[in-house]
Amino acid sequence: MSAPIIAIDAMGGDYGPHCIVPACISFLAEYASLQLVLVGQAHLIEEHLRGLPSAERQRLHIHHASEIVTMDERPSQALRGKPDSSMRVALELVRDGKAHACVSAGNTGALMALSRYLLKTLPGIDRPAMVTAVPTQTGHCHLLDLGANVDCSAEHLYQFAVMGAVAAEALGKSNPRVALLNVGTEDIKGNQQVKLAASLLQQARGVNYIGYIEGDGLYRGLADVVVCDGFVGNILLKSSEGLAAMVAARLEELFNSSLPAKAVGLMAMPFLRRLRGDLTPSQHNGASFLGLQGIVVKSHGSAKEEGIQSALRRALLEVRENLPQRLHGRLEHLL
């Protein structure tokens, strides 16, 4: 393929261009052939590009868009009321073949609604799902859906499982173990949707379905792809983030409690910071929308430079693996 081009919603997230533009500049330095399109209010973006060497400046394009989707806006408002939002224009660049992927740290619901409307789903997929890599004791697992779909039928869960398996494989895991998240591992456990999805997956050829997994099994690394509805996935991920923050806060408190403890803390904190980063997956890694006819990666609203770069890295990986095309090919056989 030609040199990859990623469009980024420069106005999205809690920090906007102030954080996103520097993140893009550092990211370009890592990947020689990559081009980035910064979409948003040109004068705000340009402020952060001053003094940039021309070699890098040539790979950073500004695409003006006058409007901004706010973090608390209704998806319908973003869809109907803001034809020139940075989020929408970035997605239109993907739709029109002018970029290979879109990255945004903006309003999740709006990004999902605009993505579905502009890019459409792949044949056989009712709803796109959000997936991210969650750290486990043995590496990481791909968890989906993360909140795009709060009510899911068994068929939706089945589609998520198939998409998760194909994505995990594209991202380097051969024959990934796929599990359904449930309140127990015995056949009788769970709600109707989960039980029905299990029977669909047991019959699916080409998916390495290993059965039910519980919440602790996920972190023990018992599966490579873990499937649930968006309500459960969102709460699992956010409560994990909250717990990780609580652990970090408590440890810092302990390490500040006395002089000897401070000495311990000074030695332990670099470890702990890395750990906390690993345990805040949605901030750390990007979350990818699977099932669209195009690549869209969502960065956490509160992501700083490192988080934005992780999302860009994820998008680039999906571009190189041509993930939507791969999904399309596999889905034809599986759905």
Next chain:
Amino acid sequence: MSAPIIAIDAMGGDYGPHCIVPACISFLAEYASLQLVLVGQAHLIEEHLRGLPSAERQRLHIHHASEIVTMDERPSQALRGKPDSSMRVALELVRDGKAHACVSAGNTGALMALSRYLLKTLPGIDRPAMVTAVPTQTGHCHLLDLGANVDCSAEHLYQFAVMGAVAAEALGKSNPRVALLNVGTEDIKGNQQVKLAASLLQQARGVNYIGYIEGDGLYRGLADVVVCDGFVGNILLKSSEGLAAMVAARLEELFNSSLPAKAVGLMAMPFLRRLRGDLTPSQHNGASFLGLQGIVVKSHGSAKEEGIQSALRRALLEVRENLPQRLHGRLEHLL
């Protein structure tokens, strides 16, 4: 009230009498007027009572029951097929007024089914809920349901919220803040059940309903009572346990990685052990069944002595507060 009597299923859990009897003996030493009834196979229980001073032996009664409900048994099998199980007989002692509470570390589904059948629910309550205290940045919150009810209507969630509020108050929290667990805090977020439950709670007098809470808000301590269906609650709690175990394992690994790190670890590990204990709530604390005409506390299947004692402590507290009676009084006004 007369001296409290707690019946304990001595055969339940992964360790049975081997762990439960010593836990009871230590617990008795803490509470001078308490009496415990050990229910199960008498010869196995007696083995662990040898050499016990007679003052304590007099407060420890054995009630023989010949059968055992296994951990993977179907609730229906425990209900219909085992009339003389230690779990059932312990509950019958509560039903017949011979004990004030029942504690079991056995099969959760079977314990719930037997509790409902033998003790019945309070008027106005369709289904009992499982609740436990989860540590937060500011103290702890009461989370329910934890897995007893995988599918819940808005009315069920509403009943859980009312019961959780009354229980939190009985356990010492005045005017507890009650929140519904959701995928966002805005009104438009969530599934139909959660939205409907919210409108029921907004109209409820005498419940301090503060709105939706997200997974991270729970650990940040934004509410005293957090309500969700049993599918979500079970997965939240078990994934938290798994994450806590992962953190502990990673830190131990880090502290073993070099000689200076070992020195740090020696100083940090006592802190970390306490932290891990706090973060494994269902193992650490008992989970209480709310909404029954009697007190039932479930200890984690893998709970060791300390866990069993926490469950006994919880049961004793509920006996002293006469929780079912308090619930009954409040429910008459609220439901």
